[in-house]
Amino acid sequence: MSQYGILVPEGYTASDPAQMASLISYLGPPAIVKAQIHAGGRGMGGGIKLVNSPEEGKCIAEGLIGSYLITNQTGDCGAIVRKLLVEKTVAIKTEMYLACVLDRNSQGPLLIVSPSGGMDIEKVAETQPEKILRVPIDIATGFQPYQSRNICRFLNLDAKFIRDIFDLMSSVFRLFIENDCSLVEINPLVLDEKDCLIALDAKIDFDDDALFRHMRLSELNDASQQEDLERQAAEAGVAYVKLDGTVGCLVNGAGLAMATMDLAHGVGAEPANFLDVGGSATVEKITAAIRIMLSDSNVTIILVNIFGGILRCDILAEGIVKAFGVIGSTLPIVVRMSGTNVEAGTRILSESKLDVSFASTLSELESILAAKYA
Numbered sequence: 001m002s003q004y005g006i007l008v009p010e011g012y013t014a015s016d017p018a019q020m021a022s023l024i025s026y027l028g029p030p031a032i033v034k035a036q037i038h039a040g041g042r043g044m045g046g047g048i049k050l051v052n053s054p055e056e057g058k059c060i061a062e063g064l065i066g067s068y069l070i071t072n073q074t075g076d077c078g079a080i081v082r083k084l085l086v087e088k089t090v091a092i093k094t095e096m097y098l099a100c101v102l103d104r105n106s107q108g109p110l111l112i113v114s115p116s117g118g119m120d121i122e123k124v125a126e127t128q129p130e131k132i133l134r135v136p137i138d139i140a141t142g143f144q145p146y147q148s149r150n151i152c153r154f155l156n157l158d159a160k161f162i163r164d165i166f167d168l169m170s171s172v173f174r175l176f177i178e179n180d181c182s183l184v185e186i187n188p189l190v191l192d193e194k195d196c197l198i199a200l201d202a203k204i205d206f207d208d209d210a211l212f213r214h215m216r217l218s219e220l221n222d223a224s225q226q227e228d229l230e231r232q233a234a235e236a237g238v239a240y241v242k243l244d245g246t247v248g249c250l251v252n253g254a255g256l257a258m259a260t261m262d263l264a265h266g267v268g269a270e271p272a273n274f275l276d277v278g279g280s281a282t283v284e285k286i287t288a289a290i291r292i293m294l295s296d297s298n299v300t301i302i303l304v305n306i307f308g309g310i311l312r313c314d315i316l317a318e319g320i321v322k323a324f325g326v327i328g329s330t331l332p333i334v335v336r337m338s339g340t341n342v343e344a345g346t347r348i349l350s351e352s353k354l355d356v357s358f359a360s361t362l363s364e365l366e367s368i369l370a371a372k373y374a
Contacts, residue, residue, distance in 0.1 A: 001175065001199055004172075006175075009089075010087065011087030012027075013083045014061065015083050017058040017062045020033070024054045024057040029051060031050075034048050034087070035064055035081045035084060037081060039071050040073050044072070045070055051086075057086065061084055066081065068081070080225075082224050082225075090200060093190070095189070095190050096116075097113060097118075097121055098172065099111070099113075100176040100181070103136060108138065109173060111136075111137060111147075112133070114131050115131060115154070115155050115156055137173055148163075148165040179217065180214065181207070186199040186200075236289065238276075238288065238292065239276040240274065241274040242273055247301055250302060250305075250320075251305045252278060253276060256305060257274055257276045259362075261274065266366065267366060267370040269301075272296055273299075278311070283319045286318075286319025290320060294327050294331070299331065301332050303365070303369060304335040306337045308340040308345070316345055317344070335359065346358065
């Protein structure tokens with residue numbers, strides 16, 4: 001953010017207690033210590049602390065580093081804390097909220113602002129919707145001066161801040177566009193005692209599919225914050241998201257994957273994952289995908305729903321047989337295949353010693369899955 005002219009507190013990261021104490025001495029107490037995890041809700045989870053001395057900072061670091069921080073966004077297992085951010089404190093006059101997101105309705109970037117900063121913005125939107133202002137931005141013309149005037153009035157700021165708001169919003173918009181972001185969120189955006197607008201805390205999400213254009217951003221990735229199976233999937237080139245259910249879903253195409261997950265949910269089961277092997281999957285890629293899926297101890301059944309267009313059904317079947325053979329799994333498999341080489345794929349699975357049930361339609365697939373969960 002500082003590279004785009006957005007003011008942020010002076011701060012540094014620490015990965016051990018001694019380093020933390022040294023940084024607090026350098027910055028001068030009091031200071032704010034923030035656990036660096038890929039989740040929000042850190043304050044309520046005990047991951048943001050005000051410290052008044054290097055010694056206190058060292059003690060807090062000893063308690064946080066290596067621990068699992070549980071917030072409303074991490075789930076019950078929490079996220080491991082490897083690093084802490086220590087920042088100078090800021091004398092706050094006003095707290096506000098600012099975000100830039102992709103909006104389906106306006107089909108472009110959308111600025112969201114609120115005078116209720118530092119709070120759970122979802123709760124504000126639910127209980128006080130009048131405190132949320134949505135400002136669509138034309139991607140061709142960018143943020144406009146008249147929009148800064150409207151935002152300034154909405155945030156109850158004096159007219160003297162119109163120029164500052166324009167500069168800030170323009171910088172946020174430029175950051176959002178130039179870095180292929182899906183979210184730039186500042187919460188809270190504060191006005192300090194010197195009437196400076198400062199991003200006191202922030203969150204940025206980048207489009208994974210665009211990171212090849214931003215290698216400097218890829219270098220910032222913290223692998224320890226990724227779910228282990230999702231990390232393995234990314235390395236194998238497989239689109240995989242771990243969920244909490246028991247039905248392992250193997251599908252090609254994101255739309256079909258979502259429909260398959262809905263199908264599982266419809267019979268009273270819960271999907272254990274979102275997994276899209278894509279159209280150009282090889283035997284090796286399918287084997288890797290199934291191995292990752294079977295590594296989830298919650299999985300009790302495999303649901304395969306494949307339309308063989310570019311992906312041939314015989315390639316899919318070979319990958320399934322190979323993966324199950326390597327792992328030695330005996331889990332039941334429910335398969336619906338159609339398209340290229342479906343007969344060959346069906347024969348390969350039929351001749352294997354795997355526990356395979358075949359369906360030719362989505363209705364059949366649903367019936368077989370329902371029977372197994374009856």
